[in-house]
Amino acid sequence: MLFEMLFEARPKLFDYYSVMSNDSNASGKMMIRLTASLKVLATAFFTLLFIVEGSNAAPQSVDTIVYGDYVVTMSDDKPYINDGAVAITGTVITAVGTRKEIDQRYSAKQAISGEGRIVMPGLINGHTHTSMTLFRGMADDLKLMNWLNNYIFPMEARFVNSGFIKAGSELACWEMIRGGTTTFVDMYFYPDTIADVVERCGLRAIIASPSIDFPSPGFKGWDDSFQAAVDFVVRWKGKHERITPAFAPHAPYTVSPEHLSQVAKKANELQVPVSIHIAEAPSELTIIKQRYQTTPVKHVAEQGLMNNRLIAAHMVHPSPEEIQMMAAKPVGAIHNPTSNLKLAAGIAPVPTMLAAGVSVGLGTDGAASNNDLDLWEEMRLSALIHKQQSGDPTVVPAMVALEMATSMGAEAIGLGDVTGRLKAGMRADIIQVSLDSPRLAPLYNVISHLVYMVDSNDVVTSMVSGVLLMNDGKVLSLNGAQVKAAAEAISLDIAKALNESPSAAR
Numbered sequence: 001m002l003f004e005m006l007f008e009a010r011p012k013l014f015d016y017y018s019v020m021s022n023d024s025n026a027s028g029k030m031m032i033r034l035t036a037s038l039k040v041l042a043t044a045f046f047t048l049l050f051i052v053e054g055s056n057a058a059p060q061s062v063d064t065i066v067y068g069d070y071v072v073t074m075s076d077d078k079p080y081i082n083d084g085a086v087a088i089t090g091t092v093i094t095a096v097g098t099r100k101e102i103d104q105r106y107s108a109k110q111a112i113s114g115e116g117r118i119v120m121p122g123l124i125n126g127h128t129h130t131s132m133t134l135f136r137g138m139a140d141d142l143k144l145m146n147w148l149n150n151y152i153f154p155m156e157a158r159f160v161n162s163g164f165i166k167a168g169s170e171l172a173c174w175e176m177i178r179g180g181t182t183t184f185v186d187m188y189f190y191p192d193t194i195a196d197v198v199e200r201c202g203l204r205a206i207i208a209s210p211s212i213d214f215p216s217p218g219f220k221g222w223d224d225s226f227q228a229a230v231d232f233v234v235r236w237k238g239k240h241e242r243i244t245p246a247f248a249p250h251a252p253y254t255v256s257p258e259h260l261s262q263v264a265k266k267a268n269e270l271q272v273p274v275s276i277h278i279a280e281a282p283s284e285l286t287i288i289k290q291r292y293q294t295t296p297v298k299h300v301a302e303q304g305l306m307n308n309r310l311i312a313a314h315m316v317h318p319s320p321e322e323i324q325m326m327a328a329k330p331v332g333a334i335h336n337p338t339s340n341l342k343l344a345a346g347i348a349p350v351p352t353m354l355a356a357g358v359s360v361g362l363g364t365d366g367a368a369s370n371n372d373l374d375l376w377e378e379m380r381l382s383a384l385i386h387k388q389q390s391g392d393p394t395v396v397p398a399m400v401a402l403e404m405a406t407s408m409g410a411e412a413i414g415l416g417d418v419t420g421r422l423k424a425g426m427r428a429d430i431i432q433v434s435l436d437s438p439r440l441a442p443l444y445n446v447i448s449h450l451v452y453m454v455d456s457n458d459v460v461t462s463m464v465s466g467v468l469l470m471n472d473g474k475v476l477s478l479n480g481a482q483v484k485a486a487a488e489a490i491s492l493d494i495a496k497a498l499n500e501s502p503s504a505a506r
């Protein structure tokens with residue numbers, strides 16, 4: 001603008017000198033031209049003044065600024081900022097930049113120091129069953145069907161009720177907040193109770209209401225469990241910005257094709273995601289082949305489940321053709337390395353899925369098959385096991401593991417426009433990792449440290465939608481001592497049942 005003004009003034013100044021030299025009698029005309037030229041010059045001067053003043057203008061007020069010696073944004077335009085900061089207004093990120101840029105442009109009511117800290121997006125747990133924290137360590141080192149049929153299912157039938165779900169999901173949410181997870185996808189009974197806990201504790205969640213063809217806690221079979229899921233979705237859809245309701249048909253071998261198709265139609269009509277266990281173990285492939293002469297991924301696609309967002313947990317055994325099919329559909333594959341290793345389900349073809357363009361996220365699965373909800377461990381395992389599996393140490397490098405836990409993990413569950421990156425306009429779902437521990441010295445490469453070194457205890461700050469859930473390592477939104485006491489009280493009954501019948505309470 002200033003240059004345009006000066007450029008505009010130039011010929012008029014030239015006129016003035018022409019008049020002075022060639023037409024000394026035309027003084028009146030000259031004065032008019034002189035006045036016009038001075039006006040232009042004055043305008044240019046004030047424009048310059050405005051620009052200079054503009055750079056010193058009062059900073060815009062924001063709610064919070066989170067600082068960090070290192071800011072890992074996971075955003076394509078500015079993936080990594082040294083000595084950076086994130087400005088937040090309400091639930092949303094206003095700007096991300098260097099400390100200097102942010103301090104010049106914004107002033108905050110609340111500042112969170114970034115000395116010795118890495119700022120990054122909160123982690124995304126794409127598949128869990130939160131309340132199974134109460135079964136943590138109850139039955140380890142067992143074959144999948146023995147574990148499921150003789151321990152998990154009978155214990156669920158005997159103990160799962162609304163009180164169990166409240167205590168179990170609070171225990172899980174405390175652990176997730178403490179460990180830097182800000183978003184999770186849950187699939188468990190009494191989803192209204194889980195939603196109440198999520199609403200109070202401040203996390204972001206996709207809460208999928210489970211339906212299965214057999215009797216399950218609170219239900220006789222498919223019809224009532226599916227109707228309850230529809231009611232839950234209708235009740236919560238659009239009610240809370242942090243809560244997305246969803247459907248969760250258990251798996252293609254526990255839900256009939258007609259029922260899968262019923263879910264697909266309803267999810268499409270209500271525009272909500274579907275979460276399902278799929279292609280988890282070789283036994284599932286055998287069952288689907290025997291019953292339907294096909295493979296699990298093709299089978300659910302034929303029922304219409306890939307027309308809408310599908311959060312496909314495990315995906316250990318897809319065929320090459322199915323991987324191509326998924327890449328072209330709104331499907332996210334959720335990789336659960338600890339659970340798959342512990343139950344010897346196999347190793348998912350993650351490098352092949354990534355190469356084909358499938359969005360892959362990470363999940364912990366329930367704490368009964370993990371036994372924690374620690375995304376750092378899943379990141380590290382995902383970066384390690386595929387190297388061994390493929391014989392190629394260059395596959396799933398640290399940055400890709402970090403993407404699966406953040407930006408790609410968000411895309412996989414259909415929340416890529418909401419969370420998983422630090423970028424203006426995204427929700428302020430942010431964590432800080434402390435580098436104070438001598439265990440983390442020296443530091444040459446932040447991404448390497450985040451994947452191969454950092455663990456959940458190094459996380460010191462957690463924020464979701466601009467609200468602090470943990471500060472200086474202290475969880476603010478749940479009382480840890482109370483949560484622990486409630487879990488231990490319920491565990492006494494479970495332990496008693498286990499003592500009465502070691503192969504669970506049948």
Ligand SMILES: [Zn+2]
Nearest residue numbers: 277313365366
């Ligand atoms: Zn699961």
